[in-house]
Every structure is written in structure tokens, then in C-alpha cells.
Amino acid sequence: MALLTRAVRRPSTLATLWRSTVGKKAVMAVSGLVMLLYLVFHMLGNLKVFFGPGDLNGYAHWLRTLGEPLLHYGWFLWLARVVLLAAVVAHAVAAYQLSRRDAAARPQKYVHRRQRTSYATRTMRWGGVILGLFIVWHILDLTTLTVNPRGEEGHPYQNIVASFSTWYGGGIYCLAMLALGLHVRHGFWSAAQTLGANNPRRDRALKLTANATALLLTAGFLSVPVAVMTGVVR
Amino acid sequence: MNLTLRIWRQSGPDAPGAMTEYHVSGISPDMSFLEMLDTLNEELILRGDQPVAFDHDCREGICGACGMVINGQAHGPERTTTCQLHMRHFADGDTIDVEPWRAGAFPVVRDLVVDRSAFDRIIGSGGYITAPTGSAPEAHATPVPKDAADLAFEHAECIGCGACVAACPNGSAMLFTAAKVVHLNVLPQGAPERAGRARAMVEAMDAEGFGGCTNTGECATACPKGIPLTGISVLNREYLRGLR
Numbered sequence: 099m100a101l102l103t104r105a106v107r108r109p110s111t112l113a114t115l116w117r118s119t120v121g122k123k124a125v126m127a128v129s130g131l132v133m134l135l136y137l138v139f140h141m142l143g144n145l146k147v148f149f150g151p152g153d154l155n156g157y158a159h160w161l162r163t164l165g166e167p168l169l170h171y172g173w174f175l176w177l178a179r180v181v182l183l184a185a186v187v188a189h190a191v192a193a194y195q196l197s198r199r200d201a202a203a204r205p206q207k208y209v210h211r212r213q214r215t216s217y218a219t220r221t222m223r224w225g226g227v228i229l230g231l232f233i234v235w236h237i238l239d240l241t242t243l244t245v246n247p248r249g250e251e252g253h254p255y256q257n258i259v260a261s262f263s264t265w266y267g268g269g270i271y272c273l274a275m276l277a278l279g280l281h282v283r284h285g286f287w288s289a290a291q292t293l294g295a296n297n298p299r300r301d302r303a304l305k306l307t308a309n310a311t312a313l314l315l316t317a318g319f320l321s322v323p324v325a326v327m328t329g330v331v332r
Numbered sequence: 333m334n335l336t337l338r339i340w341r342q343s344g345p346d347a348p349g350a351m352t353e354y355h356v357s358g359i360s361p362d363m364s365f366l367e368m369l370d371t372l373n374e375e376l377i378l379r380g381d382q383p384v385a386f387d388h389d390c391r392e393g394i395c396g397a398c399g400m401v402i403n404g405q406a407h408g409p410e411r412t413t414t415c416q417l418h419m420r421h422f423a424d425g426d427t428i429d430v431e432p433w434r435a436g437a438f439p440v441v442r443d444l445v446v447d448r449s450a451f452d453r454i455i456g457s458g459g460y461i462t463a464p465t466g467s468a469p470e471a472h473a474t475p476v477p478k479d480a481a482d483l484a485f486e487h488a489e490c491i492g493c494g495a496c497v498a499a500c501p502n503g504s505a506m507l508f509t510a511a512k513v514v515h516l517n518v519l520p521q522g523a524p525e526r527a528g529r530a531r532a533m534v535e536a537m538d539a540e541g542f543g544g545c546t547n548t549g550e551c552a553t554a555c556p557k558g559i560p561l562t563g564i565s566v567l568n569r570e571y572l573r574g575l576r
Contacts, residue, residue: 111575119504119544120534120571196544203503203543205436209340209351210404210429215501215548222546288547291562294569298562 119199120292122192127289129185129192134282134311136182141318147331148321151255158254190230197223218284225277232274239267262326271323279316283308333359333419336427337372339384342440349440351429361420365408366391366398368419369430385443391415393556396491399498400444401431406495406554413493413556433498437505437540448494450540451508455492457536458529459512461521480518487514489557499554502543507551509537510567511559517570530570 108114115121143161146154164174235245239261243249247267248260261267286308290296296304325331334357342349356372363371366388373383389397393416402408408417422428430444438446463469476484490511497505513530516522522529545564552561 114531114575117538118534118571119538120568121575123544124568124572196546200502200504200543200546203436203541204434204501206434208401208404208431208434209338210401210431212404215550219546219548284547291547291565292545292568294565294567294572296562296565298560301562 119196122196123292125188126192126196127292129189130285130289132185133182133189134286136178137278137282137315138311141315144322145318147255147258148325151253154255154258155253159252186230186233190226193223193226216284218280221277221280222284225281228277229274229281232270232277235270236274258322259326259332262323268323268327272320275316275319278319279312282315283312286311333357333361333422333424335359335368335422335425337430338427339430339443340432340440341384341443342432343382343442345439345441351431359419361418363419364391364415365402365417365419366415385441385445387445388415394491396493399433399493399495401429401433401498403429406433406498407493407556411554411556411558413491416556433494435494435497435503435542437503437542438494438497446494448492450542451492451494451505453540454505454509454533454536455512458525458532459516461516462525463521474520476519480520484515484519487511487559487563490515490555490559491557493556495554495556496551496559497542499550500543500545501548501550502546504545504551505537505540505542506545506564506567507555507559507561509533510563513570514563514566517566526570527574529574530567531574534567534571 109117115124143157146157161175162172169177238244239246240254240257243251243257246257246261247264248257250256262271287296287304290300290304290308322331334355337354337356338351339354340349341352354372354376356368356375359368359371366386369384369386376383386400387397389395391398393413396413398414399407400414402414402417407414409421410417432438432440432444433446433448435446437450438448441447487510490508492508494508496507497503500506513533517526517529547561547564549561552559
């Protein structure tokens with residue numbers, strides 16, 4: 099007779115992670131950090147607009163030739179897009195499921211309500227939805243060029259100027275970047291807390307880093323439409 | 333002091349409840365909030381009404397039995413337990429809203445009394461160390477580094493009152509669970525069960541229907557014992573570490 103010495107078989111780590119609230123938040127933290135890392139490079143790349151059409155269009159072309167000859171033309175961009183899409187989907191699905199759970203955890207609301215938590219914290223959920231909608235608009239505007247007033251492939255500089263010259267193109271972008279700043283402000287610190295990187299000594303530094311990152315990112319992104327609308331970039 | 337109270341009255345777990353208005357007079361500013369409710373209850377009993385049910389025990393701020401949401405704040409405007417909240421923090425003529433802890437995992441038993449046995453089940457899943465009980469162990473047998481002792485003690489102060497859950501917009505029990513996990517996981521006595529503790533306790537916490545943490549910090553602000561918000565980060569770390 100076989101002895102009962104077999105170790106208990108547990109479900110896979112990934113399944114356990116996704117089933118628990120803490121694990122799902124870790125997924126949100128990692129996917130959020132992936133997107134934040136991308137945004138930093140995206141913002142820095144955008145600043146090339148200040149060096150003229152040659153620089154920016156050349157940079158955009160280089161992004162497509164990146165990784166050659168190992169990668170085919172444009173493959174690097176597609177790889178980045180796949181990773182980002184996975185990150186967005188994981189982030190949004192986890193956020194939706196956690197939000198549903200959070201709402202269910204307090205079936206009866208308090209009669210006496212007071213304003214709690216900071217603005218950035220309160221607007222994480224709807225701010226995230228706004229950012230999701232903006233991403234769709236942004237891709238239609240400057241990637242597929244479907245709604246771009248100029249829409250000339252291979253000339254991102256001219257398309258950017260054309261888009262930001264319209265009141266709605268610049269307006270939507272500016273509002274979304276403010277939402278992004280708020281989201282990153284709470285999100286970055288939150289991610290550190292969720293991944294267990296926070297402690298009492300580091301708390302202040304992490305909050306400062308989160309605020310600085312959010313501020314620099316927003317300022318960098320906003321500088322382009324502001325420059326177009328004020329005629330600095332044309 | 334003369335006060336108007338609006339208190340949640342609910343005769344049983346499945347009965348409908350409502351905010352009911354009462355007037356109390358002759359309240360001394362030196363009374364605790366619970367003594368003020370005692371005064372109201374005496375009047376209600378004399379009138380032949382049902383007294384307001386609320387949990388309380390030591391009335392010294394160390395047992396964690398009492399707790400109610402006063403004007404939308406768990407344990408009221410001061411950072412202490414309801415029994416240690418004094419009426420001097422209110423003004424004559426104030427209207428005060430009193431509600432029970434609100435969370436799906438804390439069903440109302442009656443009036444301001446909620447069933448917090450969900451916390452007991454979280455503790456039962458890992459909030460202990462496995463050691464033979466009996467006579468006290470030799471104090472020097474297990475040296476504990478000072479830092480670890482301080483950190484453990486800071487988190488061991490949790491009295492399990494549930495204010496963190498009541499204050500959290502998501503009804504999350506993360507601060508409570510974090511307090512227990514940090515307390516035991518940083519001590520050598522808790523080391524043998526360290527890997528599984530956070531995981532078991534988080535699983536138990538999720539199973540009770542508590543919400544998730546969105547790092548709003550409301551829990552640590554409401555906590556009468558000052559359990560730090562960074563404790564939740566340690567819980568997250570211990571949980572992820574335990575999965576490896």
C-alpha cells in the first residue's frame with residue numbers, strides 16, 4: 099500500500115495570483131509600470147518635434163528599422179504594440195474585476211458621507227476609463243490617421259501639427275494628459291506599495307518620485323500641443 | 333450639552349433599518365461617547381423603548397469591542413476608539429450621525445452591532461504560531477533583533493476593532509491582515525510558517541468578501557492604534573514571496 103506522503107498539489111502560481119485580490123493588484127502594478135516605462139520613452143521621443151520635421155520624421159522611421167537585420171522592417175513597433183496591448187488588457191480587466199468586488203464589499207452605503215481621499219485617488223477608476231478612450235482616439239488620430247485632418251503616412255510631424263491645430267485635437271489631448279498625470283501620481287506610488295517595495299523610510303521618497311514623474315510626464319506631453327497652438331511649432 | 337442624534341436602528345439581521353432621531357440633554361463634556369449613549373438608553377428604557385444596541389467591553393481603548401461610524405468617520409473625529417472619544421469634541425446643539433460599520437463581511441446583528449467573526453476566521457487561517465503551550469518559554473532562548481521587535485510590536489498593537497474596514501471605501505481588510513502578518517512574519521517565532529501565512533490569510537480574507545486595497549490610506553487614518561499604511565506593502569511583499 100502506498101503511503102500518503104505525496105505533497106499537496108497546488109494550483110499554478112499564475113492562477114493563484116490572478117484569483118487573489120493581492121495578486122490581481124500585482125498584475126495591475128506590473129502592467130502599469132510597463133505602460134509607464136513606454137510613456138517615458140514616448141514623451142522623450144515626442145520632444146523631437148522641437149528640432150523640426152527632419153528630426154521627428156527621421157526618428158519615426160528609425161523606430162521601424164530598429165532591430166534590423168534581426169527583425170524585419172516595422173517588427174519592433176509591432177512587438178511593442180503586442181506587449182502594450184497585453185498590458186492594457188491585463189490592467190483594465192484586473193481593474194474592472196477588482197472594482198466590481200470593491201463595490202460588492204460595501205453593499206450598504208453610509209448615510210453620512212464625507213469627502214475622503216485625494217482627487218488623484220478618487221479619480222483612478224474613471225480617469226482610467228478616460229485614458230482608455232483617449233488611447234482609441236489617439237491611435238485613430240496619429241497611427242491609423244483615420245480621423246487626422248491631414249493623414250499623410252510617413253509624415254508624423256505634419257500630422258501632429260495638423261491634429262493639434264484643431265480645437266478638438268489639441269483639447270482632447272491636453273485633457274487626457276492631465277488625466278494621465280493624476281493617474282500616474284497615485285498609480286506609481288500604488289504600484290510600489292502593491293509590489294511590496296514600500297517601507298516607512300522610503301514612503302516619502304516614493305511619493306516624491308511619483309509626483310515628479312507625473313509632473314514631468316504631463317509637462318513633456320503637454321509641451322507639444324501647447325507649442326503647436328501657440329505657433330512655436332508649425 | 334444638548335444633542336440631536338440620528339442613530340441607525342435595525343431590530344435584526346434581516347429587518348430593514350433606518351436612521352432614527354433622538355434628543356439627549358444634560359450631557360457632560362467629560363462623558364465618553366458610550367456614556368452618552370448609556371444616558372440615551374436609560375431614557376429609552378424608562379420610556380419603555382428598546383435601547384440602542386452597541387458593542388463595548390473594556391472602555392479603556394484596548395479591547396477592540398466598541399466601534400461605530402460617527403459623522404461618517406470610524407470611531408468619530410478623534411484618532412481613538414469610540415469609548416475613549418469624549419463629548420468635549422462636540423459642540424452643544426450638534427447633530428451627530430451614528431451608523432454601524434458598513435461592510436458585506438460585517439453583517440449587522442442589531443442597531444450598531446455587527447458580526448466581526450470574519451476577522452476570527454482570518455486569524456484562524458494563519459494568524460498564530462504553532463508552538464507547544466504551557467509554561468512561558470525562556471526569554472533568552474530566542475533572540476529577537478531590536479528592529480524586528482519594534483516592527484512586530486507596532487503591528488501587534490492592532491485590536492481588531494474593524495475601523496479599517498469601516499473607513500475603507502472598498503470595505504477592505506488589508507490593514508487588519510497586514511497587522512497580523514507583519515507582527516508574526518518579522519519574528520523568529522513566526523519564521524517556520526512564514527511562507528504560507530500571508531497566502532493563507534489573504535485567501536481567507538478574499539473568501540470573506542472583503543474588497544481590495546486601492547491605497548487610499550483611509551484605514552491607517554482611522555486606525556485607533558496607528559497601524560502604518562506601509563504595513564500593507566509588507567503584506568504584499570510577504571504574499572508575493574510566499575508564491576515563489
